[in-house]
Amino acid sequence: MTTRLYDEDHYLAEFDAKVSEINGLNVVLDQTVFYAKSGGQTGDKGVINGETVVDTIFIDGRHVHVMAKEPDFSIDDSVHGAIDWDRRYHIMKIHSASHIMEYFFYKNFGLLKRLGSNVDDKKDRSDYKADNRLDPEKLKRTEDDINAFLAEGHEITIEVAEDGIRTWRCGPIEDHCGGTHVKNTTEIGMIKLKRKNPGRGKERVETSLVG
Ligand SMILES: [Zn+2]
Structure with a gap:
């Protein structure tokens, strides 16, 4: 389960997290401020460790950050994420x-x-x-x-x-x-x-x- 930090504070733009799953381009973290597409609201874009996140979606209940390319970080790594705040x-x-x-x-x-x-x-x-x-x-x-x-x-x-x-x-x-x-x-x-x-x-x- 990914903790949705945005539920507590809609103004959070950056966060630290641990990588819990990587599947090709799909990355799951233990916590995130990336809003995953749901309830008619589009998913967030941004970066994790400087690597581009093109979309955030739910797949089989997982909170998935979709990367532009396969990430350089690995499972259990500590990462820093930032959403495209202006967007x-x-x-x-x-x-x-x-x-x-x-x-x-x-x-x-x-x-x-x-x-x-x-x-x-x-x-x-x-x-x-x-x-x-x-x-x-x-x-x-x-x-x-x-x-x-x-x-x-x-x-x-x-x-x-x-x-x-x-x-x-x-x-x-x-x-x-x-x-x-x-x-x-x-x-x-x-x-x-x-x-x-x-x-x-x-x-x-x-x-x-x-x-
Ligand atoms: Zn609404």
Whole structure:
């Protein structure tokens, strides 16, 4: 089992660890700050002992760091890891913004069924079941509502229950989420929304940062 150091502190960027497993390009450590792709959030990139990690994913329950090439370090070695912090911080901002987006989206559009979502360092893509094109005026209103809320400086907290379920809270908004987040909405700045049509009966809302 890999200890997920990011669960304790979403702002950790570097760490020391011991190598527990190496399988070709796949490296497992005893602890890590690399977030493994899950819950719609993309995996972290970075370096372990200066060697490039191109992705972090779960494989059969293992927390796997996928290396660009076979590593020079060996099992039981002590290593130093660092995530690509600029990229991750960007993901944290967009991920936090995506929960706020959904709250105001439902407020303006009513409860559409969510079909899926995915957040990376560029944008959050959330798909909803909808027969008609999303009304551009309502989408603009949603964007304005979100930006006004972000500017109010709401604190974001995460409560961990005894069963491990993590509850994300920000003002009136509450969600179950295991992702990494910023501490205050002012860190996010401003967002913009874009509508796309990913297929019949579906509408997509893309959330990205301004600037
Ligand atoms: Zn989330």
